[in-house]
Amino acid sequence: MKLLAPLALIALLLGAWELACRLLAVPTYLLPAPSAIGAALAQGWPLLLDSAWGTLSTALIGLAGASLLACGLALLVSLNPLIEDAVRPAAVTLQVTPLVAIGPLMTIWAGIDHPQRAVVALAAVAAFFPIFSGALTGLKAVDPDLGRLFDLYGASRVQRLWRLRLPSAVPALLEGHKVAAGLAVVGAVVAEFVAGSGGVQGLAWRILEASNRLQTARVFAALVVLAILGVVLHALMSLAERRLLAWWRGR
């Protein structure tokens, strides 16, 4: 029933959409009927899949880079409150700056000869903050009584970090990576739009290309693939988070 209800709603909406397009004779360049989108999907399937893999792989490379950088910086910052005070305002400023606005800069710096690099860089920028703040929160999320025990037994700084703070950070780190994975895809798509020249042939390029030619059904087909990509990625990351948390808690 839980699975059936949303499927029924989607079927109902698609049916109404199809019916409305036929009865009102809406031009296909304005709003194609679901059947036309389905046809575009069926026809463009290999190319769309290829583009989806392009977007996903760059997003994942960006995610991996962001993870390394964010975890390293969070660790450095957590060692000294002064560094944290210095870094936090800069981090927040960069975080609230819209991603689209940073896109052109990334293209200029990294992407004129290698547009692929600009896409990876923007995906990494988008993924950076959830991981950074998750890692920082996690490194501080130590059970105070457990901290007192480490004090009581005269634990060294290294022992505190390795045996208390890093393991305590695991749940917040996992949460940060889950959020970051979704944002990395957003970053990759935005960068593809900004790069815009077809140098990077991901899903965003398929959308741009089709919309320039007023092939609206193909725009929708690419959007459908992008949505499915997002849903699948989110589901996989949630599963990974649950599994790893269960391992961390021992059940």
Add this chain to the structure above:
Amino acid sequence: MTLVAALSAVEVDYPGRGAALGPVDLTLEAGEIVALVGPSGCGKSTALRLLAGLEAPTRGRVTRAAGRGETAVVFQAPTLAPWMSAAANVALPLELAGTPRRQARDQAVEALAKVGLAGAEAARPAQLSGGMAMRAALARALVTRPRLLLLDEPFAALDEITRRTLADDVLALVAQLSPAVVFVTHNVEEAVYMAGKVVVMTPGPGRIAGAVNVQGPTIRPPGFRTTAAFRETAEAVSRLLAGREAAA
């Protein structure tokens, strides 16, 4: 008797909140079990942290003959690290002090057996019941053979039956190792059952209202709770708590 720890005219002020404790005098000798009883805010947990060396007094002097690694604390919650097995949790104090891992694990397994957790070495804290987790915390406290054992309302989160069996087990373990024990509680009967001396504290700021000695062997005989002596002692403590009688 050997002095293990003492508070002499100790006062604690918390910035912005004024006086929290004091002045308070308390001495602890080896093998002695002292219960601190009082309502919340009477400073009993503060006194415990002073004795543990986790906090410094604003005025007065804290004497600690038990050095680092010779003091152990059990908190109200088991405070086990969820990512470690029971044995790894118990071995932690030894490993932090530099004991080789193999040796620390062996001693941890031994300590777990002593508290009745043989076979639970590999279990994670999430797989242990509340009583079992508290036993693991107790094993972790005893694995270093401390001279000073500080128990901060260790049974507060447990059901009545569990807390009674655990009380007897703690007394049996203490009789073996004879550390000085401070047992913080707000339960009068529990204090009289556990301690040789019950120190009553009152709040605002925390002070010692008086102390009552409890007669009887450390390991309590069956039916100890129903003896006339037990009830009279508990009543004397209750009167002190209510502020109706001076120190005995």
